[in-house]
Structures are given as C-alpha cells and as structure tokens.
Amino acid sequence: MQIHHQHFGEQDSWLFREGTHARMHDNLGCHVHADGSGATFAVWAPNAEAVSVIGDFNGWDETALRMHPRPDGSGIWEAIAPKTTQGQVYKYRIFSRFNGYVVDKADPFAFCSEAPPATGSRVWSLDHEWHDGNWMATRGACNALDAPMSVYEVHLGSWKRRDGQMLGYQEIAHRLAEYVTDMGFTHVELMPVTEHPFYGSWGYQTTGYFAPTARYGTPQDFMAFVDHLHQRGIGVLLDWVPSHFPTDEHGLGYFDGTHLFEHADPRQGFHPEWNSSIFNYSRNEVRSFLISSALFWLEHYHLDGLRVDAVASMLYLDYARKHGEWIPNKHGGRENLEAIEFLQDLNQAIYREQPDTVPIAEESTSWPLVTRPVDMGGLGFGMKWNMGWMHDTLKYFAKDPIHRKHHHNQLTFSLIYAFSENFVLALSHDEVVHGKGSLLNKMPGDSWQQFANLRALFGYMWTHPGKKLLFMGGEFGQRREWTHDGELEWWVTELAEHAGLQAYVRQLNRVLREEPALHQLDFSPDGFEWLQADEAETSVFVFLRKPLLGGAPLLIACNLTPMPRTNRCVGVPTGGVWRELLNSDAKEFGGAGWGNLGSVQAAPLPEGHQPYSLTLTLPPLSTLILRPAAND
Template sequence: MKLTPEQARTLIEAQHPDPFSVLGLHGGEVVALVPGADRVWALGDAEVELTEVVPGIFAGEWGEPSYRLRAQNAQATWDFDDPYAFAPVLGAMDEYLIGEGTHKRLWEKLGAHAITHQGVAGVHFAVWAPNARRVSVVGEFNFWDGRHHQMRRLGATGVWEIFVPGIHEGALYKYELLDASGKVLPLKADPVGFGAEHPPAQASVVRKLGLHRFGDGAWCGTRAQAQERHAPISIYEVHLGSWVRVWDEGGRPLSYHELAEKLVDYVCDMGFTHIELLPITEHPFDGSWGYQPIGLYAPTIRHGRPEEFAEFVDAAHKRGLGVILDWVPGHFPTDDHGLKEFDGTALYEHADPKEGFHQDWNTLIYNYGRREVSNYLLANALFWLEEYHLDGLRVDAVASMLYRDYSRAAGEWVPNKYGGRENLEAIEFLKAMNAASYGGAPGIMTVAEESTAFPGVTMPVHEGGLGFGYKWNMGWMNDSLRYFARDPIYRKHHHNELTFASSYAFSENFILPISHDEVVHGKGSMLGKMPGDDPEKFANLRAFYAFQWAHPGKKLLFMGQEFGQWSEWSHERELDWYLLNDPRHAGMRNLVRDLNRLYRETPALHWGDCDPGGFSWSAADDAEASVYVFERHAPGSEPVVIAANLTPVERTYRIGLPQGGHWVEILNTDSGHYGGENRGNLGAVEAETFTQSHRDYSAEVYLPPLSVVMFAPHSN
C-alpha cells in the first residue's frame, strides 16, 4: 500500500492539505474516500475490491486508465464516478485573470455550473477563499458532510474547485470552510450562486443560465436612442413583492410569469418608458426590500426561477419598455451564511470597522481596493446586463461609497492616503464599473443615487468623471416636497424652493425622483404630505406631478403614488388598488397617464431635460402670487409654456408667449377628467402683440386654484 494510515486519517478527518494529490488514481493505486461505506470496489474491465485503510478510506492497485466505484453498506449498494478522478476544469488563463482581478466574466468560471466533463455529466463548483485551510462543497447529495467533496486549491489564486459527477440543476449546496487555524466556519452560501432556496432557508441552488431564449433583438438594437439624454425617460419604480398580491392563494406575490403580463401591461397603459425594480438580488430579510443582498448573482426565488425572470425582462422589451435594476455594491449584510469573514478573514470587507462597517445600516462595506473584490462587483454588473439583458443599473447609496466619513463622527473614520475624506478606491471602482458596463453592453444606462455635490457624477470617465449616465436629483426632490408640504399661505416666503433647482439643473444629467424612500418610515404618502382639506390635497398633488413632469430632468415615480395612495407604502401588503373606485384617485391616475403621453409625444417637454437650451423662465419672481411661468423648447419643435398657480386662489394672469397665434391648453390639472373642477381657458387662448416677460406676445389666461396649466401653439 502506498497510502499511509496517517494520510488516510487526515483525509477522513478532512484535514489533508491537498486531497487531490492522494485521492483518485496515482501510480497504479486507487484511493477512494467514501464515508459511510463498508466495502468499496473499483470497476472497469475488471472489478477489484479495495482495502479499507481506515473507516471511510479505501485503497487498492488498479491497472486501467479509468474507473468507477461501487460502494456498499448495510442499507444499499451504489455505483458512482469518483470526483477525484477528474482533472481541473479551470485553466491557467482563468487562474491568471482571477488572480489579477481582471476576469470580467467571472460568473462563467466561479459558482456552480452543470456541465459535462470528461464525458460525464455533473456540476463544477468553484469559489474564492484564499485564506481557508480547506473548502468542501456540501449538500443533500453528500448528506451535508464536508468529508465527501473536499475541493482542490488552484495555485496561488485562492480559488478552490471540484467537479461533482452525477448531480444536476436544482441541487442544494453550500460551502464548508476551515479557517487558517482549522476552525470550521458557519456554512456559506455561494458568492457567485445563480439561485437560492426560498428564505428563510439559506442554501444556494444549482441553476442553469441561458435557459430562456430572448427575442428582444429589436429593442436592444435601438435602446441607445431610447435612453440617451434627449429622449423621454419616465420610470415606474416597483417593489415586486407588494405591487399586487394573490389573496385567494394566501396573499402570495406575483410570479415573474404573471408580472410579465400584468405589470408590463399596466406600465405600458400608464405610458411609462421604464420599469425600475427594487433589488431582486437574493436577500434573506423581506424587510430590507432587497437592499441587503446575499446572492448578488441570483434573482430572488420569491417570484420564480432565473429563466422566468429573463422571460419578464424579455416581455418588457417586446413592449418597448426598459428594465432597470436597483444594484447594491455599497454594502452587504452580516448574516453568517453570507460574505462576512467568508474564509475566516475579512475577505470581502475591511477588517477595521472604521472602514468596513456601516453604523446606520448594521452592514459591512466592500473593500474596493482589493482587486478580487472589485473584480467580483464589476463582473456582477456585467452579469445582469449581459445574462438578463437589463437596460440599466441604478446604483444605491453612492454617497456612502464616495466618502470615508459618510455618517461618521470625527475619529470614527480612516482618511485616505492623502489625508482626505474621499474613498479613492471606491471612486476608481465606480469609474471602472461604468466604463466596463457601457463598453460591454451598448445602449445601457447607469444611474447614481448620490445625495451630495460630488463633481462630475455624470461626466464621462475619460473626461475625469465617474461615468454614470444619470444622477438622482435629491436637491430638487427635497426642496419641492418641502415647498408643497407648506400651507399655501406661507409659500410666498419660500418661493425660491421651486426656482433654485434651475440654477444647477444642467450641471449633471438628472432624474427627478419620487421614490420609495419618500413614502416610508413615517414620511407619509405623497397625498398625505399635501396640506389642506381633501380636495386641496388632491389639487396640490396634481399640481406637483404636473410641475415635476414639466421641470427639466427625467422622471421617476414609485408605485401607488400614481393614483394618490393615502397610506405609506408597506412591503408586507399590496397597494391600495380599491382606491381607484373613487373618481378622485382614478383622476389622479388619469393625470399621470396623460403627463406621460404628453412628455413622450412633445419634444419640448423632454429634449432639454439635460440641456440648458430646452428651458427658460418667463416669470420666476412672483412670490406674492406664488405663480411660476416657464418655457420648454426643442430644436425644430414648437415650444410649451407652463404656468403654475400654487395658491388656493383663482387668478387671471398675463403670461408672455414666445410667438403669436392660437395657443391650445394641452393640459390643465383642474380638469374634471383628473378629479378637478373643470375650470380653465375653454381649450385655448389667443396671443396678443403685448410685451410681457421680455416676450413680444402674451395672453391673459385663467389659472385655477392649486393648478398647473400647459399651453402649446395650435400646430403642436
């Protein structure tokens, strides 16, 4: 026997530093690790019973180039392929790129892949754990016993791999790791797993990619034009689990298959151009809304399998809708089965909590300066864009990534190498992510949720910027909500809260967001924020939406706010759809639908969202009346003039007009169709040759109380 009892003991105790160097066929001897077996045979042209060296380890001479194994105990006899008879799957170039941190298609090599290797079907597992003493893949297929499938370490990369024959798509698995001292760590989910069990269960699931055949070539070929800064972009933000529930089936959320019909139909009917999904990356806690993900490479099983999510995206594309994913590279949860101290060390996170722990969210922070971690995240961005044809990524909590002192007091953060507060490593990661995303998936867009004045967020990387396509305009959102929440009697003292945004509206490519963050945690719903009695609340909110759609910047509205939901959003129940039986709520939805239609069909309302040539004030300083008048323009198209009366007083008001003729009232938020009182201008006004607001033409118009009215020349 070439195998020594000491070697056998370390193998069965899963303590051998290199099990592949002993197990399998070496020098005419087969060594088999079969815990739980009483007898084992090598099978080929011959059949040889192997000798038990220690319980679970069997060895014997073998003269053929290949073999299978047969094992027997008191309960059963079974034949199987020995996982230690297979050569590595990953090649030298993969090792080199992974070690260098430049493998942009990392998901094709790490994770669990159902493949045929050396003519045998099975699953190849690979995971990065450079400081582990031993890594095993465990699952139902080996009784969750880490002795069975001890993995092979590949060189100095820190990647461990094994091909396990005979298991298939749908198998549950985790990784069992020993840290450098030999301590067994909590079982870990796969950082590059493509599927997971239904929470609160925590195992990863072997899932095949590419099972859905996309038919969205036409959309993908033209989406660059649909997502550029002069295009109309109006986004419906959705939490899939609480949009609609199936109450006759226990209140379950809709499946991806159902959403591909119901949600896509609804968003198309409402005239939005995009659906933005709160994170659907797998997450253990419903109450995190997906913002504390464990499975960055897995669409949540709450709504179905990966190919069903792909079906949903494809269905949206076939109807001309873009799909944006909220993506969270800013932090990750402390759950033991996640990335926390993955191999017994601070592998993905910083070891120092001053750099690696978010106090606000009780979450960990990625170490963006570690090349393998940066590679892991960058490849994840490309994964969603390439594998699922997503049209954009909205990056959550960018400000927390950019600044080392984010939400930290003096002494609670570590300065950068220059002594500053900027997180230089995160900045470089974001630049690399944007460059790779735009380069690897033409026509996509990336969006930053960034709440500070960090310069150049939407400036191209080659010009020194971060490289995002768009940025949420948090300043506009805060100022506008603060203004509209005021009693109208006081608004004249805060007139600049609506005019100030125009001073920086074109410093970045902005999206105007009314997101889920504005209707939770005691903030009230949009309708609930409005002052006055119920009719005034509805009138104020109608005026707010029209002001938002008329103001420069792309649009975003969170689900339920389009029909004026009274209550705050809760992830635990569906939206209050019954409110649509009330004409006031149905009217609010009619308004949002018409705003989207006007916005899409009228170049002046969208061409200049990110271009100063598309906007000008006509009356910006009438604080006493709380009236605002401005114009929107587009090259080669008729202008639109917008007038807002934000007091509960009806007014006859002279507005300047950029040209003479017949001006049609193309929208009036006081229309009865929207739940208003049907007060207006009888459909149109005539321009007079009378100078007003530096315009040669003007007209006296009727402005209903708490309203926004839009006018366009008759030819429009």
C-alpha cells in the same frame, strides 16, 4: 442561453488579481456541464486550509467532494461533481487556516438560491430562449439621454397580491406590463431582486449578487419577466447594491475565516446606519466580483440599466460617522479613493460591454461630475437622482399656500444647477415610509386641495428638466404609507378623486412621450427658459420648455395658491393660437374646471423679453401646459 464554464487560464487569474476581470461568473460558482456529466464548482477562499462542496448530491458529507486549490496562487479552489441535477442544493464548507474556524457558506456566484429562510445555493443552468430581439436591437434610443423617460418604481412583493399571497415573476410580468402600458410609463425600476435573507430589507441587504430572489420563482421566471416587458416596449432597470452587505453567516462576511470581502477595521468595514458590512474596494478581487455582478445582470437578464444604491456612502469615508470613527485617506481627506476608482472602473466596463444601457447613481450630495466621463475626472454614470430637487420640492408643497410666497426659491433654486448633471427627478419609496407619510398626505389643506396640490406637483415635475421616477401607489394617490407586507390600496382607484389623479398621470406620460420639448434637451440649458421666476407674491411660476431647433416650444404655468389668477399676462415667442394641452384643474382629473376654454390667442404685444403675449386664466393649485397650434 447557457453559460458554459470556461477554463480558468493564466490570463483570467491575472485579471482577477488585478481587479479588472469583468466575467468572473464564467469561471467561479457552479457550472453545469452541457453534456450532462455533472458540474464544476469553483470558489475564492485564499485563507482556507481546506474546502468541501457539500450538498444533496453527496449526502452533505464533507469528505465526499474535497476541492483543490489552483496552483497559480489565486486562492481559488475547484472540484468536479459527476452526479448533479438541476435544483440540487449545496454549500461550501470552509476550513480556515485560522483559529479552527469552520463555516458553511452559500456560493457567492450562485445563479440560484433556495427560497428564504433556507440559505443554500442551487445547481442551476441559465438556458432561456429570448424573444425580445426587436427591443434589444433598438433599445439604445429608448435608454438615451434625449429619450422620454418616465420610470415606475416597483417592489415586486407588494405591488399586487392574490389572496394575500405574493405573485411569481411570470404572473406579475403580465399584470405589470398591462398596467405600465396603460399608464404610459416608459420603464420600470425594480427594488433589488438580488437574493436577500430578510424580506423587510426590501432587497437592499443582498447576499446573492448573481441570483434573483427565489421568493418569486426561478432565474428563468425572472428572464421571462424581463422578456415580456421588453416585448411590450417597456425598459427594465434594477436596483443594485455594491455599497454594503448583511452579516448573515451564510453570506459574504468573514468568508474564509478572514475579512475577505469586507474591510477588517470596523471604521472602514462596518456600516453604522445599516448594521452591515462594507466592501473592501482596495482589494482587486472584490472589485472583479462586483463589476462581474453588474455586467452579469445586464448581459444575462437583458436589463436596461442599474440604479446604483447609496453611492454617497461609498464616496465618503466619514459617511454616517462621528469624529474619530473613520480613517482618513492617504492625503488626510474624507474621500474614499478606492471606491471612486471602483465606480469609475464599473461605469467604464458597463459602457464598454453594454453601451445601450444606463448606470444611474443614487447620490445625495453635491459631489462633482457624477455623470461626466471618467476621462474628464467624472465618475462616469449616465444619470443621477436629484435628491436636492426632491427635498426642496416636497418641503415647498408641504407648506400651507399662504406661506409659500416666503419659500418661492425652493422651486426656482433647482434650475441654478439643473444642467450640472444628467438628473432624474425621483419621488421614490424612500419618501413614503418610516412616518414620512404618503405623497397625498404630505399635501396641505382639505381633501380637494390635497389632490389639486399633488396634480400640480406632478405637472411641475413632469415639465421640469430631467427624467422622471415615481414610486408605485403615488400615481393614484394612495393615502397610507407603503408597506412591504401587503399590496397597494388598489380599491381607492374606484373613487373619483383617485381615479382622476391616475388619469392625469396617464396624460402627463402621454404628453411627455409626444412632445420633444419635454425630453430632447433635458440636460441642456437650451431646453429651458424662465418667463416668470420671481412672482413670489402670487406663487406663480411660468417657463418655456424648448426642443431642438424647429420644434414646438411648450409654455408651462403653475399657480400654487388656491386663488384662481385671471387676466394673467404672459409673454410668448410666437403669435397665433396657443392650445391648452393639459390642465391639472380639468374636471376629468377631479379639478374645478377653471381654464382657458381649450385655447387662447397670442396678441402682438411684447411682454418681458417675448414679442407676443397671452392673457391667461391660471386655475387654483394647478399646472397648465400650452402649445402653439401652428405646430400641430
């Protein structure tokens, strides 16, 4: 697929200045001529006095290729280089109108960059023959709100390595597809692969909003990565960062001798938490830049969705700021009205242009209507990470079981608001770095209890309403915190306890896919019913997950103490045999083997509001999933 440079007409200029142009990558940046006659360059630098394209094709001579400003007042400069070849490096030398400022900038719209620490842009075309037609034709159903979604979050540079060296996109693609298919995850989510100068930022300090990082290969290599996963039936989501960008000189900051992409006032334009610049969402051209970037990845890389990073930092003017360090909006409030409008425009553009994809918000506050349509006053996202559930759940599971009865509501509280948004339950990379400890090491007790606790937690998570996301390494209980400088501790998967946990997650994913009750009504209260929510003294939680009318319900029972609970009476809606679909205490997963011998008969004795009842054994530190055998 080749992006052809289109003539930048009056309407393009008008839409760009209005902030609604969603395809600026067709017009700006470097576009190789299809006939081999060179390349066209275009850059937005309205406060430049002069701009030159300097690069390998002209000896980096600033007098060799002067750009010309468009006469339409758009601030766009253009030039044609007759002799360019794929891969040549270039930058824009910008001579500002102000203070004699001269700077060499990478191309904000470059499709390809030099491998860091080099910072130049590369002449590149985006030809690729895709082979994922089957996936693309049917993916709407896989990305839909009623689909089973179990996301494996991956940092490409530290998932697996060879002899200590990072793997390229194509090699990772085959290994990752094999592993994800075996484990039963439906999607992978990549921490940002947009080009970034500092590897230790994990991609969250982005300079190349249209370029996949060259650390792992070429744009075509990344296309092949997505293509291969799609051919294996795996969706690909990408972390995308429209909230801030780094201050590296070759990047977007102070682009033409003025604060072009960022706010000039540090109370609006500088992010104290990340030491980075904040986009100026009130500038229409900046909004066009960002919306174009989002749609570019979805269209030209066939991605299935964007996880939009740090939305809370965009919504609140006082985010991470003390009194006097921020400027209120025109109504005197702390809401960033321009950012709200930008996010609404972004999501409407995504659903208009790429309706089979999903935008997902990482939003950590109780901002209302994040996943409701814009015409209802919402932000228009498809889904939102449930940070409240994550914090409450990890706090609860970190407690010694003897104290859990005093914190019972930390697990029940999430159901009070579970259907107010379309939630993703995320145990992400953020929870296993910076001294927070790995998931396994957050669990209390001896080694056996830690593994039992983590299996019980995953069982509760996979059966709780909402889509699932787990960061790499959590699925086999890596003990050390994640580090971006090495690979995961794959060697521990040879050890029985770790292999048992991994086998359990594999089975959870299988049940999630196979049982409509666990995904069809994730975002509707019709899909959930408490049976025992108030058993604080025994730390027992029992609930039903229900599918659309006519399907089989599932019974989920969690016992979060190390004491087995025998002869536990639980009400159920139907009689007959109930089969144990999954028991986190099974010996094959490293458990003690307590349970119900595979099935239990429901008696016609009402319990609670249910017409039948089961007498169950609840294993220690466990989650059970049962299903009526009549529906098999």
